[in-house]
Amino acid sequence: MFRPSRQTLAAALVLASLAVHFGTVVLFSRQPDRFAAFTVIPVWIWGSFGLLLSCGAFLLFRARLSLFMTATWILTVLLVADETRGLARLGSAPLVAGPPARFDGREVVRVATLNRAGSNENFSELIIRHQPDIIFIQEIAHPYRLRQLNETLFQGKGDYRYDKHTRCGLVVRGVIEHHIPNPPALPYRNQQVRAKLPNGRRVELVNVHLQAASTDLTLWKRECWRSHCHNRQERRSEIAFTLQKLEKTNINPKLPAVIIAGDFNAPAGDRVFRLLEDAFSDTFSDAGAGWGNTYHSSFPLLRLDYIFASPAFYTARSRAVRVEESDHRMVVSDLVFR
Template sequence: MRRFKLPRLHLPPLNVSRLNWAYLLVLLLVWALGEWMAERTLPTLLLAYVPPVLLAWPAPILLLLVLLRLVRRGDVRGLFPALLSCGAALFYLGFTWHSAEPPQSSDFKLLTYNIARGRLGNVERLSNQIRAANADIITLQETNGVRWPFTDELLAKVPGYFVSRSGTLGAEVITLSRFPVVSTREVSLPNTTRRFLVTRLKTPQGELTLINLHLSTVMLSKVLDGEAMTTRDNRQQQLEILQREAAAISGPLIVAGDFNTPPRGRIYRALTAELSDAWDTAGRGFGYTFMASWPVLRIDHVLSRGSAAVKLSAVSTEVQPAGGSDHRALLVVLRFTRQQTQLP
């Protein structure tokens, strides 16, 4: 009986060097669209919310292919673009690394945490995690719990803080502070029940203003309903209101919370043009805070600026372990430093 043989397929040799250059070009194009087109069109608006790892994973595979060719054949072609691609992928992933600084007396801790209305964790678990951070200032978002007494039960288990909240019942953001509260006010936002919570605190280094916020997000359901661009316009209005509030504050300022904004695009660039991002200044790693079980996006931020008299900067920024929320908390150590006066 005659055996049937499959014909051999003569495939062209894999040009790894060209693949690396092509991948690098695609990665740079995606980055440029996310940075400069960003919220202007629906595709680039949605692109901002694509987890960076989905675009970065080919880089190590292409580098591995180049290294295999190098070991087997001594062929170094493609090594340079492969290394460039890996560097670009790390940059796109948002990787940063800053060495820790020794503590000083003017340091204080701030914890920002979206607790997801208590849907994913009980009061005991959340309160344990918040207390363990031992923060001097805590900004909480989505505190309007799924059941009415949830928020009050949580606050009762985190004693020793002055409490400021937006509204009375159903407060969406709450600020806790060990420093005395000078004043608290709400800033209403158009087309939403969300508000900014502006709190002035009396610290040993002087007054500090804190804005606790939770910006609107572009959800898949809104995209399917054709409302994505409406949400984009609402977010732009929220940004403009935030910029006006920040411009009216003369002293040191911290803006913290769930921005629902990855570190790219027009909104993020506008914010970091005026304020310093704690993760960029003092973070180590990728800084992803969402989703808690498998973090792939950095959308929770702590931004700050000092004044003519005092510098305010982050010296340590850490993403906390997963707890009772779909977000991970962000713990930041900030430092006041007196500015030296220049004599004429």
């Protein structure tokens, strides 16, 4: 009976690690739709699998080439993983609860986004203590919760809007000058308003809640791959519609200050965000500190919630905050007008 030699087994483990590495790098860099089921899993999980193979080759068979593969995997994960940048900024000045501190002597606009996941509880004290000037909310059950939050945060000096078709809401320190709802016949969940802040600046705000993510991870089944592919294409269509609507309605005058925020139901680096890259920046990617993933709140493996800002802003600070009433973490960013 044929028995593979130790050298053969070692080579097989190293080659398997190399194959997984090659596939991971190619698929995460190109993000093809038909492989969305692969890239929805964080790169560091694939890296852990590749490291298991290469480390196994060394520990079991002392294969020297496995050390090269181990170093390659570590470098790849550090360079590609979205989480690396936030963790690298842990030593920077953090975003903390309370009134936002000025940044380089300039006034800060604090923006937050939270998927309430249908909760009908009162907004938690932690949200209120962060004192956002603008808060985007998705899956909020009743508009009176927005009114309560508006009164608590701004004591009559704020405004709010609720869209019953999308179950999205916005609360703003200042005045909402107009609200542009979606046509009721469309299934897309986004909400757009123009607001005037207390400093006199006007800003266009777009609240989004994209197509629910596919949760099927049975990668050995063809239907899983089809489901993730279709799901991503649907979300890309939603973003395209949102941007087209913004282009048509952000007029008289056209405002350079635009913020798009909400639950995008797509992991960081996903191809759906390429539609936003030219005109908007991801505020957590720019200045976020700590673990930025937002879902599931108790053990967040994915970053699904984002705040995107136009070039009229630069990001001073950003972080993800765990709150009691949701299975998503709240994203908070401090923005400064340029």
